[in-house]
Amino acid sequence: MDEHAPKTGIKVIIVGAGFGGLTAAIECHRKGHDVLILESFSEIRPLGDIISFGPNAGRIITSWDNGSIADKISPLCLHNTIFHFKRFDGTYITSQPVHPPSKTAPAYSGHRGEIHEIFFNYARDTLGIEIRLGCRVLEYVEEPGRAGVVVNGETIWGDVVIGSDGVKSKARELVLGFVDKPKSSGYAIFRAWADATPLLHDPLTKHMVENGDYHVMWIGPDVHYIVAVLKGGKDVSWVCTHKDEADIEESWSFPGKIEDVLKVLDGYDPVGRRVVELTPECIDWKLVYRDPLPTWVSKHARTCLLGDSAHPFLPTSMQGASQAMEDGVVLATCLQLAAAGKSDIPTAVRTYEKIRYGRVRQAQLLGEETRDKWHKADFEKVLENPDAIKLKRDDWLFGFDCEQDAIERYDSVVKELLGMAGMAMGKAQVTEVSVAA
Ligand SMILES: Cc1cc2nc3c(=O)[nH]c(=O)nc-3n(C[C@H](O)[C@H](O)[C@H](O)COP(=O)(O)OP(=O)(O)OC[C@H]3O[C@@H](n4cnc5c(N)ncnc54)[C@H](O)[C@@H]3O)c2cc1C
Incomplete structure (x- = not known):
C-alpha cells in the first residue's frame, strides 16, 4: 500500500x-x-x-x-529493443535502440x-x-x-x-x-489497433510478428506511418500522420476509411500497405492544436x-x-x-x-x-x-x-x-x- x-x-x-x-x-x-x-x-x-x-x-x-x-x-x-526507420518506398534508413528497460x-x-x-x-x-x-x-x-x-x-x-x-x-x-x-494543426492521423493474426498468415508481413514485438516507421513527404506489433505478436497498432486541412468544428475523431489510408500511402512499401489492407477498420483523428x-x-x-x-x-x-x-x-x-x-x-x-x-x-x-x-x-x-x-x-x-x-x-x-x-x-x-x- x-x-x-x-x-x-x-x-x-x-x-x-x-x-x-x-x-x-x-x-x-x-x-x-x-x-x-x-x-x-x-x-x-x-x-x-x-x-x-x-x-x-x-x-x-x-x-x-x-x-x-x-x-x-x-x-x-x-517490448521491442529497436525502432526501425525506412523511406516510404521501403529503403532501409537506420535503426535506433529504444529506451533501455x-x-x-x-x-x-x-x-x-x-x-x-x-x-x-x-x-x-x-x-x-x-x-x-x-x-x-x-x-x-x-x-x-x-x-x-x-x-x-x-x-x-x-x-x-x-x-x-x-x-x-x-x-x-x-x-x-x-x-x-x-484549431486544426493542419494534420490528421489515421489510426488503428487490431488482432495481428492476419499479419502472421501473410508472407509480406509474417516477419513483423513471428518473432514477437516489432516497431517500424516509414517516412515520406509530409507523411509518417508507424507500425507497432505488441504483446509478443498478438496485437498490431498503426498510426499514419498526414496533411489534412479539414474543419474540426464539428468532430475531431470519427471512423476512417481504409481506402483513404491507402491513397495517402500510394507508392509506399508494399509491406506497410499490406498491414493497412489487413486491418478491418481505423479512426480518422483530426489533430487539434492551439x-x-x-x-x-x-x-x-x-x-x-x-x-x-x-x-x-x-x-x-x-x-x-x-x-x-x-x-x-x-x-x-x-x-x-x-x-x-x-x-x-x-x-x-x-x-x-x-x-x-x-x-x-x-x-x-x-x-x-x-x-x-x-x-x-x-x-x-x-x-x-x-x-x-x-x-x-x-x-x-x-x-x-x-x-x-x-x-x-x-x-x-x-x-x-x-x-x-x-x-x-x-x-x-x-x-x-x-x-x-
Ligand atoms: C477517449 C479518448 C481516447 C484517446 N485516445 C488516444 C490514443 O489512442 N492515443 C493518444 O496518444 N492519445 C489519446 N487520447 C489523448 C490522450 O489521452 C491525451 O492527449 C493525454 O493523455 C492528456 O490527457 P488529459 O487528461 O489532459 O486529457 P484527456 O485524456 O482528453 O481527458 C479529459 C477527460 O475530461 C473529460 N471531460 C471533458 N469535458 C468534461 C466536462 N465538461 N465535465 C466532466 N468531464 C469532462 C473527458 O471525458 C476525458 O475523460 C485520447 C483521449 C480520449 C479522451
Missing part, C-alpha cells in the same frame, strides 16, 4: 478523469489533499489505441503502490484504454478516491476564497478546481475569460488548467500524456508546500503554472521539430547521415524528476512571483499573492 502524507485540509475538485486528471487525483490524495473527480463519461471503456509514456512519466508510475501499478502496465506494452523510470507504449483502466482502478478502488461518473461540468464559478463547478444543477465548492477536461476544455472559458476554440495560452490560471488563482486543456501536444512529441502527468504531480506538490506554510493556495497554483510553463513549451516544440525533420526529410542527406532523423533522447526531458524539481524550485519561484506581483500592483495592494508568515 502507498504511504500517505498527513491530511492538509485542502479540497480539490478535478474535472476529467483522463491521464492528467487521474494523476492529479492520485498525487493529491497521496499528498494529503481531499479529492473529488467529476467525469462526463458514464462508464469506463477501453477507448483509443496506442499511447506513449516517456521515462519521465514512468518515474511517476513506478512510485505508485510500491511498483505494483508499473507491474500491471508493463506486460501490456511494447528501467525499474525506476521505464518508458511505455501500449493501448490507451487498457492503461487508463489501470490508472482509474488504482485511483478509485485502491486509493478510494471518489469518482463521480456521468457528471458533465457545465459551468465553472469562482470567488476570492474558493472555486466551484456546476454539475447536474448542483454547485460544488472546493479550495481549488482543476480543469483537466481535455482539448475541448470548458474550464478554459473561466480561466481565459473568453471562448478559445481549438497556440500557447497566455495563462493556465484564473483571476483568483483558484481554478487552473492541466494537461491537454492547457497544452495539447503533437503525437511526434510522444509527451502528451507524460506532460499531463507531470502537471498533476507538480500541482499536488505545490499545494502540499502551501499547506506546509510556504505560501497560500493561490500562490501555490500560480507557482505550479510558472514551474510547468516553460518545460511544457520546450516539449511541445520538440514535437514540432521532430515532425518537420520527418515530414520534410531530404532523403539524399538522410541516407548520408541517418542519425539526423533519429528521435532525440534528451536528458532534460526524460531524465527529469518533476516532483524533486518542484520542491527545489518552489521558494525561488514564489519569490519571483511576488516580485512580479509587487511590480505590477504596487506592494501595498498585493493581497492574494502573499507568502504565509
Whole structure:
C-alpha cells in the first residue's frame, strides 16, 4: 500500500478523469489533499489505441503502490529493443535502440484504454478516491476564497478546481475569460489497433510478428506511418500522420476509411500497405492544436488548467500524456508546500503554472521539430547521415524528476512571483499573492 502524507485540509475538485486528471487525483490524495473527480463519461471503456509514456512519466508510475501499478502496465506494452526507420518506398534508413528497460523510470507504449483502466482502478478502488461518473461540468464559478463547478444543477465548492477536461476544455472559458476554440494543426492521423493474426498468415508481413514485438516507421513527404506489433505478436497498432486541412468544428475523431489510408500511402512499401489492407477498420483523428495560452490560471488563482486543456501536444512529441502527468504531480506538490506554510493556495497554483510553463513549451516544440525533420526529410542527406532523423533522447526531458524539481524550485519561484506581483500592483495592494508568515 502507498504511504500517505498527513491530511492538509485542502479540497480539490478535478474535472476529467483522463491521464492528467487521474494523476492529479492520485498525487493529491497521496499528498494529503481531499479529492473529488467529476467525469462526463458514464462508464469506463477501453477507448483509443496506442499511447506513449516517456521515462519521465514512468518515474511517476513506478512510485505508485510500491511498483505494483508499473507491474500491471508493463506486460501490456511494447517490448521491442529497436525502432526501425525506412523511406516510404521501403529503403532501409537506420535503426535506433529504444529506451533501455528501467525499474525506476521505464518508458511505455501500449493501448490507451487498457492503461487508463489501470490508472482509474488504482485511483478509485485502491486509493478510494471518489469518482463521480456521468457528471458533465457545465459551468465553472469562482470567488476570492474558493472555486466551484456546476454539475447536474448542483454547485460544488472546493479550495481549488482543476480543469483537466481535455482539448475541448470548458474550464478554459473561466480561466481565459473568453471562448478559445481549438484549431486544426493542419494534420490528421489515421489510426488503428487490431488482432495481428492476419499479419502472421501473410508472407509480406509474417516477419513483423513471428518473432514477437516489432516497431517500424516509414517516412515520406509530409507523411509518417508507424507500425507497432505488441504483446509478443498478438496485437498490431498503426498510426499514419498526414496533411489534412479539414474543419474540426464539428468532430475531431470519427471512423476512417481504409481506402483513404491507402491513397495517402500510394507508392509506399508494399509491406506497410499490406498491414493497412489487413486491418478491418481505423479512426480518422483530426489533430487539434492551439497556440500557447497566455495563462493556465484564473483571476483568483483558484481554478487552473492541466494537461491537454492547457497544452495539447503533437503525437511526434510522444509527451502528451507524460506532460499531463507531470502537471498533476507538480500541482499536488505545490499545494502540499502551501499547506506546509510556504505560501497560500493561490500562490501555490500560480507557482505550479510558472514551474510547468516553460518545460511544457520546450516539449511541445520538440514535437514540432521532430515532425518537420520527418515530414520534410531530404532523403539524399538522410541516407548520408541517418542519425539526423533519429528521435532525440534528451536528458532534460526524460531524465527529469518533476516532483524533486518542484520542491527545489518552489521558494525561488514564489519569490519571483511576488516580485512580479509587487511590480505590477504596487506592494501595498498585493493581497492574494502573499507568502504565509
Ligand atoms: C477517449 C479518448 C481516447 C484517446 N485516445 C488516444 C490514443 O489512442 N492515443 C493518444 O496518444 N492519445 C489519446 N487520447 C489523448 C490522450 O489521452 C491525451 O492527449 C493525454 O493523455 C492528456 O490527457 P488529459 O487528461 O489532459 O486529457 P484527456 O485524456 O482528453 O481527458 C479529459 C477527460 O475530461 C473529460 N471531460 C471533458 N469535458 C468534461 C466536462 N465538461 N465535465 C466532466 N468531464 C469532462 C473527458 O471525458 C476525458 O475523460 C485520447 C483521449 C480520449 C479522451
